[in-house]
Amino acid sequence: MSSPPDRTPALAAIPPAARGFQGRRAGIVSRAIASFIDALVVIAIMGLIYGVVVGFVFLLHPRSFHLPDGSAWSIPVVSFGIAVPYLTIGWRTSGRTYGDVLLGLRVVNRAGARMRLIVALLRAIAYVLFPIGLFWVAISPANRSVQDVIFRTSVIYDWSERTQPPTRPGGSQAQPGPGLASSPAG
Amino acid sequence: MRRMGALVLRPPLVPAALQPQAVLGAVTDRSRAAVSAVIDVLLELIDLNKIIAKVDVNAIAAQLDVEAVIDQIDLEALVQHVIEEVDLPTIIRNSTGVMASESVLSMRMQGFAADERVSNIVDKLMLRQGTRKTQLRT
Numbered sequence: 556m557s558s559p560p561d562r563t564p565a566l567a568a569i570p571p572a573a574r575g576f577q578g579r580r581a582g583i584v585s586r587a588i589a590s591f592i593d594a595l596v597v598i599a600i601m602g603l604i605y606g607v608v609v610g611f612v613f614l615l616h617p618r619s620f621h622l623p624d625g626s627a628w629s630i631p632v633v634s635f636g637i638a639v640p641y642l643t644i645g646w647r648t649s650g651r652t653y654g655d656v657l658l659g660l661r662v663v664n665r666a667g668a669r670m671r672l673i674v675a676l677l678r679a680i681a682y683v684l685f686p687i688g689l690f691w692v693a694i695s696p697a698n699r700s701v702q703d704v705i706f707r708t709s710v711i712y713d714w715s716e717r718t719q720p721p722t723r724p725g726g727s728q729a730q731p732g733p734g735l736a737s738s739p740a741g
Numbered sequence: 742m743r744r745m746g747a748l749v750l751r752p753p754l755v756p757a758a759l760q761p762q763a764v765l766g767a768v769t770d771r772s773r774a775a776v777s778a779v780i781d782v783l784l785e786l787i788d789l790n791k792i793i794a795k796v797d798v799n800a801i802a803a804q805l806d807v808e809a810v811i812d813q814i815d816l817e818a819l820v821q822h823v824i825e826e827v828d829l830p831t832i833i834r835n836s837t838g839v840m841a842s843e844s845v846l847s848m849r850m851q852g853f854a855a856d857e858r859v860s861n862i863v864d865k866l867m868l869r870q871g872t873r874k875t876q877l878r879t
Contacts, residue, residue: 573850584859659845
């Protein structure tokens with residue numbers, strides 16, 4: 556068994572009051588706020604893309620230019636096309652989207668480590684198609700959403716500055732947050 | 742000349758305490774102490790407040806040509822120098838960074854508190870006993 560990673564630098568940035576619950580599964584409020592922020596990010600990216608497309612069309616046909624209409628179907632398609640890669644990349648690389656970073660959350664797999672690409676992709680698709688599954692966190696006795704149950708993932712409090720969840724050889728003994736070792740069993 | 746001076750002040754084969762340089766140093770130290778003691782005595786005898794009260798500061802100030810003094814100062818260069826020394830951008834950057842960091846920490850703490858509150862309410866409604874199992878299985 557390898558020795559536990561040094562957590563001193565990570566702990567140094569976390570207020571003492573918050574160390575006790577690091578590594579535990581987050582509740583509904585934090586997760587809902589993080590998801591709301593992610594939704595705003597996706598909307599902002601969509602707005603940016605829309606602006607670029609409209610500007611490009613205007614430059615090509617300035618005389619006959621008019622704002623695109625009758626394309627309501629494109630909104631869900633484009634938002635899906637943006638949200639899924641955005642969530643997948645965030646969860647696969649650092650375990651965090653922008654909303655997660657702000658709320659100090661991290662998505663980890665069953666072993667508390669970074670999830671595989673395919674799992675991140677499927678989880679992202681599941682969240683975009685069935686966002687209401689998030690609210691199972693409020694009811695679940697283990698703070699897990701429907702997607703967490705299906706894909707065996709967890710969203711934990713992790714306020715550390717590190718860019719990736721801690722991983723260990725074998726993965727099965729990875730521990731999530733820096734305060735987990737000292738926190739009581741829930 | 743320097744060598745000559747050094748030779749006179751520190752002649753060879755003469756004990757260090759008897760060298761002219763040491764003697765001169767001792768005399769200088771004693772002179773300083775004596776002058777300092779004399780000044781202290783004088784200051785005790787003189788009532789400085791009385792003297793200052795007799796000085797018409799306003800009259801002196803009226804005679805000053807402040808504008809001429811200001812004209813001689815390169816204010817622009819002075820301000821530029823002060824700004825460079827103070828490194829205002831770094832201070833602004835640091836202070837906003839701390840503010841942002843504190844805001845984020847505050848938001849996270851409030852989020853955690855709200856998580857706990859909602860969990861407790863739901864658990865009570867569902868008549869659950871004990872706390873939630875939020876710890877990961879390791």
